[in-house]
Amino acid sequence: MAVRRTLAIIGLFGLGLSGPSCSDKSTPTAPSSNPAAPVTSVGLKIFGPTASIGVGQSAYLRAAELRSNGEVLPVFAGVLWSSSEPSIAAVAADGSLVARVPGSTTVTAKYLSYVTTIVIRVAANWADLDFRVAILNASSSIKPAGDVMRIFNLANDFLFERTGARMRVIEMREFSPDPPSTIATAYMNSVPAEQPDGVIVWTEDATAVSAGGFSQTLTRPAPYTNRFPATVGANRLFVSAIHYEHKFAKCGYDTTGGVRISEKSANGECRGVSGLTCVSNGRFWECPGVRDELYAQPDMFTATTIVHEFLHPVGFAGNDDHYGTATCTARVGLTGAEVADRARAQWHANQCPDLFLRFRPAGVPNVFGR
Numbered sequence: 001m002a003v004r005r006t007l008a009i010i011g012l013f014g015l016g017l018s019g020p021s022c023s024d025k026s027t028p029t030a031p032s033s034n035p036a037a038p039v040t041s042v043g044l045k046i047f048g049p050t051a052s053i054g055v056g057q058s059a060y061l062r063a064a065e066l067r068s069n070g071e072v073l074p075v076f077a078g079v080l081w082s083s084s085e086p087s088i089a090a091v092a093a094d095g096s097l098v099a100r101v102p103g104s105t106t107v108t109a110k111y112l113s114y115v116t117t118i119v120i121r122v123a124a125n126w127a128d129l130d131f132r133v134a135i136l137n138a139s140s141s142i143k144p145a146g147d148v149m150r151i152f153n154l155a156n157d158f159l160f161e162r163t164g165a166r167m168r169v170i171e172m173r174e175f176s177p178d179p180p181s182t183i184a185t186a187y188m189n190s191v192p193a194e195q196p197d198g199v200i201v202w203t204e205d206a207t208a209v210s211a212g213g214f215s216q217t218l219t220r221p222a223p224y225t226n227r228f229p230a231t232v233g234a235n236r237l238f239v240s241a242i243h244y245e246h247k248f249a250k251c252g253y254d255t256t257g258g259v260r261i262s263e264k265s266a267n268g269e270c271r272g273v274s275g276l277t278c279v280s281n282g283r284f285w286e287c288p289g290v291r292d293e294l295y296a297q298p299d300m301f302t303a304t305t306i307v308h309e310f311l312h313p314v315g316f317a318g319n320d321d322h323y324g325t326a327t328c329t330a331r332v333g334l335t336g337a338e339v340a341d342r343a344r345a346q347w348h349a350n351q352c353p354d355l356f357l358r359f360r361p362a363g364v365p366n367v368f369g370r
Contacts, residue, residue, distance in 0.1 A: 040068045044075075044114035046107065047316070047358060053089075053099050054123055060357070061095040061118070063109045072316055074331065080110040089120050130168040131228055131310070134196040138175040138183045139204050139244060145172060152200075155303035158349070159310075162356045170194045180205060180241035184218055188237060197226050198238035198310050208243040209256060212301065215240060215309035228359065230313035240309035248301040249287040251278035260285060294346040308349040314358045321352045328352035 043066040053059050063079045064072045081091045085105035091097045097107065102124040108117050135152065137143050149169070156167045171192060175183045180201040187199060207214050217236035230236040247253070251269050252262040265276040270287035278285040286296070295301045315321035321328060324339040332354050338344055348356070 037068070039071075041112065041114070042066050042068050044109060044111050044116045045072070046109050046116055046118040053120070055099055055101060057099050059097045059099075059120075061091065061097055061107060061109070063095070063111055063116075065111070065114075072331070075111055078111060082108045083120075084108070089122055130166050131198060132170050132194060132196045133167050134170055134187060134192065134199045135172045135202075136175055136183050136187055136199055137173070137202045138177050138180065139202045140177060142174070143202055143244060148172065151299045151302050152306070154299055155306040158303055159307050159359075162348070163359045165359055167198075170196055177204065179203075180208075180239055181216055181218060184216075184237060184239045188218070188220060188224075195224060196237065197228050198240060200306055201239060201241045202244045203241050204243065205241060208241050209246070212246045212248075213240065213242040213305040213309050215312040217313045228314065231315060232313075236313060238310055238313050240306050242302060242305055242309070244302065246301065246305070247284045247286070248295045249290040249293075251276065251285050251287045253285070294343065304346070304349040308351055311349070311351045311355045311359060315352070315355050316358075321355055323348050323350045323352055325352075 045064050045066055047062045047064060061081070063075045065075050066072060079095065081093060081095055083089055083091045083097075083105045084107075085103060088101055088103040088105045089097055089099045089107070091107050095109075097120065099120075099122040102122050104119055104121045106117050106119055108115060133152075135148060152167070152169060160166055171194075173187065175186065178186075180203050183201050183203075184199045205214075216239040217230050217232070218239060219233075220235055220237050222235070224237070225234050226236055226238070228238075230238070245258075247257050249270070250257050251265045252260050253269075254261050255267070263278055264274070265278065265287060266274045270276045276288055279288050280286075281291070281296070283298075290296045295304065312318070312321065316331070317327050320326075323345040324334065328334065329339055332352060
């Protein structure tokens with residue numbers, strides 16, 4: 001089971017609005033304890049498609065230099081690329097790859113004295129490229145299937161618009177309230193007819209209630225293989241633990257978000273501004289001035305939280321993959337204005353833009369923009 005590590009948007013931006021929180025097995029390497037220690041190169045890694053790609057599809061491979069202080073620096077020149085089976089997938093000098101026929105090939109990158117490889121799988125059937133999802137309700141109330149599918153379809157469209165990848169529900173089940181990892185393990189041990197790549201667990205876990213959701217990966221025994229392999233290995237099941245009833249920008253509530261205790265904001269609500277008069281949106285009381293935000297649209301916060309948590313396992317740096325962190329900013333070259341742009345952050349589900357490309361490139365590199 002992955003070690004839980006949480007960080008809400010409130011922690012990233014100091015805004016006081018609860019947002020997708022996450023935990024990920026791929027914890028970034030800690031910087032050297034000696035600030036005077038020289039920073040050196042320690043290896044090379046390839047970042048590319050995490051799932052099988054289809055015949056005729058293109059993908060963009062990137063090599064990154066691993067540094068002794070934990071940094072991961074993209075390498076833009078001087079990399080020598082090769083494919084063990086160019087008839088299956090050929091790679092060009094700039095790292096662009098074209099899938100030709102079904103099969104698999106090992107792509108090698110050489111840079112300085114380092115050599116590393118990645119296996120690329122090419123699928124003939126596009127249906128094999130769907131991210132398979134089981135939806136498991138471990139909360140205290142029944143969730144109507146129609147409402148659940150409306151939220152899921154919103155999340156599915158959100159992901160597709162940004163990656164070209166689709167999710168597919170394989171099953172929905174009810175469970176007694178338990179930790180999300182326990183629920184996911186019980187489901188997998190029941191030997192479902194079709195193996196999921198990820199599970200959504202509706203939960204009232206304290207972390208999910210506080211922040212909206214969190215992410216875990218569970219190690220599964222062979223022959224389980226995730227078709228969207230996590231950065232830490234293809235034997236990981238993605239777990240997106242979500243608080244179904246979470247209120248975005250709630251105002252005047254207690255820490256559970258369920259009991260209204262005031263007509264004005266307090267205790268870190270409304271981006272840390274106390275004393276603001278709360279506004280009813282017809283469903284709950286919210287902070288003033290948030291109606292035009294993407295997250296404030298009905299069901300959108302829940303949908304984007306699902307996507308946010310499913311993206312974490314294919315990331316590079318755990319919680320430092322969040323939009324606007326120093327790591328993300330350095331990796332993709334965000335400007336100061338882009339970091340401060342809340343609409344842009346929400347458009348990316350508060351994840352670093354390159355995680356969407358990492359989930360499954362479709363067509364051409366960065367086709368969905370930054």
